[in-house]
Amino acid sequence: MSTTDIQYPGSEEEIARIVLEASEARRPIEVRGGGTRLDLGRPVQSSSVLSVARLSGITNYDPSELVMAARAGTPLAEIEAALAQNNQMLTFEPMDHRPLLAASGEPTIGGVFAGNVSGPRRISAGAARDNLLGVRFVNGSGEIVKSGGRVMKNVTGLDLVKLMAGSWGTLGVLSEVIFKVLPRPETAVTIAVSGLNDAEAAEAMAAALAMSVEVSGAAHLPESVINKFAGGSLKGGPATVLRLEGLTPSVEVRTGRLVAEMSRRGTISVLEGDVSAGLWRDIRDVTPFADGTSKPVWKVSVAPSAGHQLVAALRLKTGVDAFYDWQGGLVWLRMEADSEADLVRQYLKALGGGHATLVRADAATRASVPVFEPQPKPLEALARRIKDQFDPAGVLNPGRMTVGM
């Protein structure tokens, strides 16, 4: 598609006008931000594109209020730079999908929230949705709607903010987002426990999270992928990595306690500074599977202690590589050949449930295999009714999440 087919509204009113026209003509539009996650989700059947990339700029930021507001098309890089200047950050560590999807472009803050894109700190600081305080959006009828606001506690009316997070542009076109920001931790260190198998690692991570040391990242990196992390600096087989962050004296105390507990389980090394930061960036961005191929990659959300069981079961049936984040509750799977969607989802169900998203696959696969976990009938019916209430003409990103929705 040539760029002339893309509309770049510069204001909320312009978005509203474009969407209204589309809805009256029942002409589907593909909604996007920076376009770095276009290959995530089902291909949208649409000949016209609406990009919010030119609706850009931070609209409100007073660091002492721990809140920032920005237009949806603001580049994530601009947001992060402004926060860094004030020694603050997005605490949910949004993943950059570009390496994994071999995509180019600039991720936007709207895209981050539309995809509910989170990272390793999700276990302690919540997901993107937990940090989103307010939204302005244009619904499928071209109406400008706001929900939430710029305060941290708000129960005024139905929480449409949560609904917008992770709806991938199917309920509305985000025009502005307001979100929580937090001080950067003064110090961050990673305690790496080497030599644990997947099951032992799950136990070790559960033990660490049961301690009052405030682990802010808990991942297990099996031997097959270990050399892809932190520039290959982790030696000695598989590594279970635990991150501690906060005020320096506090991190020192907690490091001592965590090391004492974990040294009974394996060989300990402590990573600091750039090595530690780089390691968590690699975990966040799924670096080992950013291999330039289109081999299917799954993101599986499951009860933390069941993650390794899923992988063990799959290994008996098919070629799969895996590593774990979120205390084992987030499993990244790279399949050798077929996506094995039925197998993955069948085992997931047998292990007590969860959901699997096919984050990477070629377009043909994404058109034929449900990218997002199919919902039980009553919930899918409910989702359809909700979609109808936002986008009665079905023009916003139709089919991106579910066929016919």
Add this chain to the structure above:
Amino acid sequence: MSELIAFLEPDRAVIDRRPAIIADLAGLLPDSCLITEERELVPFDTDAFVSYRRMPLAVVLPETTAQVAAVLKYCNDNAIPVIPRGAGTSLSGGAIPQEDAIVIGVSKLNRILEVDFPNRAAVVQAGVTNISISQAVDADGFFYAPDPSSQLACTIGGNIGMNSGGAHCLKYGVTTNNLLGVKMVMFDGSIVEIGGKALDAAGYDLLGLICGSEGQLGIVTEATVRLIAKPEGARPVLFGFESSVAAGACVTDIIGAGIIPVAIEFMDKPAIEICEAFAHAGYPMDVEALLIVEVEGSDAEMDAMLERIIEIARKHGVKTIKESQSATEAALIWKGRKSAFGATGRIADYICMDGTVPLGQLSHVLEKTSEIIDRYGLRVANVFHAGDGNMHPLILFDANDPEESLKAEMAGNDILKLCVDAGGCLTGEHGVGIEKRDLMRHQYSDADLAQQMRVRAAFDPKWILNPSKVFPLDRRNGSQPGNQSAAGDDRTAA
């Protein structure tokens, strides 16, 4: 007494069918779960928003999800309004019934079904009290984080309905951030399960939508909640200031310096006096404003953090600093704070506001609040969660004086509008209920409200669930009973 807030006109046809409805209900659940005697219905005629009362048609207290489903299906089939109820501690009238409604209370659904430490989750029935979750996992070093002041009584079902917060949500978040899954009965009696022990659920974030929906989307009968490892220790410290402005500026600087204590609570002089007289917590009596700052961790960690906080407080001319020296003292400090509402109730009638404002607006809003209160010739005690801008002015009045009661409500409305105009919202954690329903249009445009009402209708097409709450009664959406205009037309009068 004249009432500022209206209820929906009760459906006479439903009321006239009362004997038949009661007979039908008796067929759906055991006698012990059905309350119909007027004397026994009285405790259900209001919640903690006691200025308004309505007797329900009947109350049912189901023992199983299936019974909830049977009653809800029956009510939907027969267009009978339903009022879901937890412990009835709502401060916004969220659980106040109406004459043509069946109350479905979850108090008999009070079992903790499963505690799963490796996955840091607990599965509980909706009628379990907030505190009992923490108590059940305490010995194993865990707790459930959201801690509303009513936590001894309030239920997890009610907490989900209102997305309850508490003093410690600055660090741990509110209910929505600690809820992993629910089992919920829909309007038609179907039962859905959303989420579970995994951190994120599939599809649209229905869990996030249900949390804080004030019983309008369904009735939650079970919840999976997140457990967190208890901190090694916690120490509340009292900081007394000569002015509210100095205390407010201190809060801003603590947070601006990158320090996020687990809680920062604010009390002004009237609040200090009321709470001290009740709890004897050792609050300083010679200051105008008090901050309770709580830090957590090992002794070394707490010392390090406190050192920095004290340094900042000194810059703001702190007059008194008092660290709790024992667990008993710490408990007393919190007892004083958490009993603020109850203690106030001993000296006067009060209504409690719940607006939230951006942190930078705290001083401005405090100042304007006293102006409003003066204008009405009333008294106010301020006690609130300063770290997140959630204000709780307690407006004191005499309920036996109809004129003063009305003034108190009007002053409250002015204060909430002030919060919205300062960039904040009507309610941070108590919910809209009936109390703030008619102010919703001050915060939201018609398009904003219409979108919310359409979503509501997707869950409850006949608007039988808690129908008098949250949304202004006029200009409701088309999907209300007796109103068949197209969804989305918000100009139709109800």
